[in-house]
Amino acid sequence: MSALEGPSLHLRGHILLGDDREVSDLWVKDGHVTLTRPSAQGTNMLALEGWVLPGLVDVHCHVGLGKDGAVDNATAQAQAIADRDSGALLLRDAGSPLDTRWVRSRRDLPRLVRAGRHIARPKRYLRGYGLELDDVAQLPDAVRQEARAGDGWVKLVGDWIDRDLGADGDLRPLWPQDVLTEAVAVAHAEAARVTVHAFSSEVVPSLLAAGVDCIEHGTGIHPDDMYTLSERGIAVTPTLLQINEFENIARQADAKYPLFAARLRDLHERRYEQVRQLHEAGIQLLVGTDAGGTIGHGRIADECAEMVAAGVPVADVVAAASWQGREFLGYGGLVEGSSADLIVYPADPRENIEVLRHPTAVILRGEIVAPL
Numbered sequence: 001m002s003a004l005e006g007p008s009l010h011l012r013g014h015i016l017l018g019d020d021r022e023v024s025d026l027w028v029k030d031g032h033v034t035l036t037r038p039s040a041q042g043t044n045m046l047a048l049e050g051w052v053l054p055g056l057v058d059v060h061c062h063v064g065l066g067k068d069g070a071v072d073n074a075t076a077q078a079q080a081i082a083d084r085d086s087g088a089l090l091l092r093d094a095g096s097p098l099d100t101r102w103v104r105s106r107r108d109l110p111r112l113v114r115a116g117r118h119i120a121r122p123k124r125y126l127r128g129y130g131l132e133l134d135d136v137a138q139l140p141d142a143v144r145q146e147a148r149a150g151d152g153w154v155k156l157v158g159d160w161i162d163r164d165l166g167a168d169g170d171l172r173p174l175w176p177q178d179v180l181t182e183a184v185a186v187a188h189a190e191a192a193r194v195t196v197h198a199f200s201s202e203v204v205p206s207l208l209a210a211g212v213d214c215i216e217h218g219t220g221i222h223p224d225d226m227y228t229l230s231e232r233g234i235a236v237t238p239t240l241l242q243i244n245e246f247e248n249i250a251r252q253a254d255a256k257y258p259l260f261a262a263r264l265r266d267l268h269e270r271r272y273e274q275v276r277q278l279h280e281a282g283i284q285l286l287v288g289t290d291a292g293g294t295i296g297h298g299r300i301a302d303e304c305a306e307m308v309a310a311g312v313p314v315a316d317v318v319a320a321a322s323w324q325g326r327e328f329l330g331y332g333g334l335v336e337g338s339s340a341d342l343i344v345y346p347a348d349p350r351e352n353i354e355v356l357r358h359p360t361a362v363i364l365r366g367e368i369v370a371p372l
Helices: 073-085 101-105 136-149 163-168 177-189 204-210 223-232 246-253 258-269 271-280 300-309 314-321 323-328 353-357
Strands: 009-018 021-029 032-034 046-054 056-066 088-093 111-114 153-157 159-161 171-173 193-198 214-217 235-237 291-293 342-345 361-364 367-370
Touching: 009 323, 046 323, 056 073, 056 300, 056 323, 073 088, 073 101, 073 291, 073 361, 073 367, 101 111, 136 153, 136 177, 153 177, 159 193, 163 258, 177 193, 177 204, 193 204, 204 223, 223 271, 246 258, 258 271, 300 314, 300 353, 314 323, 314 353
Parallel strands: 009 046, 056 088, 056 291, 088 111, 153 193, 193 214, 214 235
Antiparallel strands: 009 021, 021 032, 046 342, 159 171, 342 361, 361 367
């Protein structure tokens, strides 16, 4: 290897490869990681020192979604850049009305794992967000369509307020058990996993019976169901930034839907206890901001801080937001030859979660993309 063929970056200090796996040096050459000391260092190699993590993961965000539905490509690009600059270099788009396949061709944007459109029913989700099925029997075919259009994930809306009940309106499951079970089987036959929006406790038994792979929010999961989730390896994304909005939503719902408003207030009040119980039950917790819609992008550090505030140990949150989240989505950590998607920090975020707010460098595909 000549000097001109040498690596472009030398990272040294504490290179965190995974749980209890750390090395002191890592090099980046042609956009890829090498853990082997090169014989030639390169004429223009930049050295960075600190604590190095695989890129952060936001497993629940919505690139291409605004408060009123789909946004234009320029806005979607700005959303993705905000996530990237925060250190979130791998995103699972948990439902978007915008076709964002073009993001994958942009080397300056985070890696995007798409779940297609939310699948819901008329007046049983947010207007303009999802694919609304007039007949529940259409669910298996809709799942097949979205599985083929996405990147190995399908997003279902499992429960929402039933406005047709008037003042008695509250969270109710959307799908009959037999239809839901068939739809999940269809997704699995298409080599796709199913994740489900679930606020209430009532919807969880049907999700377990259907064999879903992941639950979003999970505010109503009963302790009796938590150990079943743990045993089956069903992950939960708490989305605490979104749950923090429940009081505002309840205030708007008070007059027309008092039962729904009371339910949201109860779920909000016990949100930290719920996340603690999920963690103590051994359920894999994922880190997702629910950015898009009403939550701004680029807030992965805020979501991590909320999980720590709920009582999840700092080191566990960092692992979930980095190498564990990457593994969950089918992306490995930092190994020989892997893409150099990583972040350098000035201190150990496992000791203080606030460190995640101040990266020294965000490196995507071997290029420093932030801070600029």
